[in-house]
Amino acid sequence: MILERKQRFNVPEIRTRMEQVSAELGTDTFRGAQIVEYAELEQVYSGAMREISTKLENLDDEFQLKNEHNPIHHIECRLKSIGSTIGKLKKRGLPIEIDSIRENLYDIAGIRVICNYVTDVYNVADTLSQQSDIEVIRVKDYIRNPKPNGYRSLHVIYQVPVFLSDGPHPTPVEVQFRTIAMDYWASLEHRLRYKNSIEDNAREQHFETLRECASQLADIENRMQQIHQEIG
Ligand code: GTP
Numbered sequence: 706m707i708l709e710r711k712q713r714f715n716v717p718e719i720r721t722r723m724e725q726v727s728a729e730l731g732t733d734t735f736r737g738a739q740i741v742e743y744a745e746l747e748q749v750y751s752g753a754m755r756e757i758s759t760k761l762e763n764l765d766d767e768f769q770l771k772n773e774h775n776p777i778h779h780i781e782c783r784l785k786s787i788g789s790t791i792g793k794l795k796k797r798g799l800p801i802e803i804d805s806i807r808e809n810l811y812d813i814a815g816i817r818v819i820c821n822y823v824t825d826v827y828n829v830a831d832t833l834s835q836q837s838d839i840e841v842i843r844v845k846d847y848i849r850n851p852k853p854n855g856y857r858s859l860h861v862i863y864q865v866p867v868f869l870s871d872g873p874h875p876t877p878v879e880v881q882f883r884t885i886a887m888d889y890w891a892s893l894e895h896r897l898r899y900k901n902s903i904e905d906n907a908r909e910q911h912f913e914t915l916r917e918c919a920s921q922l923a924d925i926e927n928r929m930q931q932i933h934q935e936i937g
């Protein structure tokens with residue numbers, strides 16, 4: 706049997722993606738040596754994402770063994786696309802340079818941790834935050850303080866060392882912790898936000914309904930969590 710190992714970080718492929726982005730955004734992207742640097746950057750952020758995902762899986766396994774309950778329902782990972790990265794630098798008026806990505810953008814590596822209950826969200830997030838090899842860079846708690854539109858989630862930016870041949874590369878990863886109900890709500894709200902084909906009045910009405918749904922969902926998951934805790 707022949708196994709073909711696919712190269713995960715491939716400079717010619719990244720160069721092609723850069724050219725597409727340049728055409729779409731009508732802006733300068735990386736060229737020459739910067740393309741190689743960008744590939745290296747993707748590789749490090751991808752490594753950081755894997756470090757954090759593994760930590761989360763280990764915690765979930767331990768919890769399952771000790772408490773017969775999996776706090777994590779599932780985990781989603783994504784690397785920000787070149788288009789979104791360049792688009793964000795441009796929107797914020799930041800230089801289109803590799804160092805500018807490293808210094809200013811914390812969400813190149815993104816992980817979404819979907820938990821069953823709010824208590825699971827805080828248990829997992831707090832336990833991860835206490836690990837000695839990672840650092841908490843920023844916390845935004847939209848569960849205790851929901852956004853005016855009703856959005857709820859706990860956002861934590863962690864910095865984790867990725868060990869390469871020249872030593873550790875401390876790398877930020879944005880982790881969004883949320884419950885199934887919060888995820889369900891956020892997906893619909895996100896779709897509505899980018900739906901331009903709907904008339905303004907109807908859109909506003911839908912956003913209003915979503916605000917109400919958010920607080921009802923918070924109430925429902927609180928009541929369900931009480932049952933979950935009582936039955937143990
Ligand atoms: P940006 O990444 O530029 O938005 O800034 P930030 O990282 O300071 O923002 P924040 O931590 O508040 O939110 C980052 C991410 O959370 C977004 O990219 C979305 O994935 C998610 N998010 C934040 N607010 C909302 C919202 O109102 N609705 C939905 N559906 N998702 C949201």
Ligand code: MG
Pocket residue numbers: 812
């Ligand atoms: Mg972001």
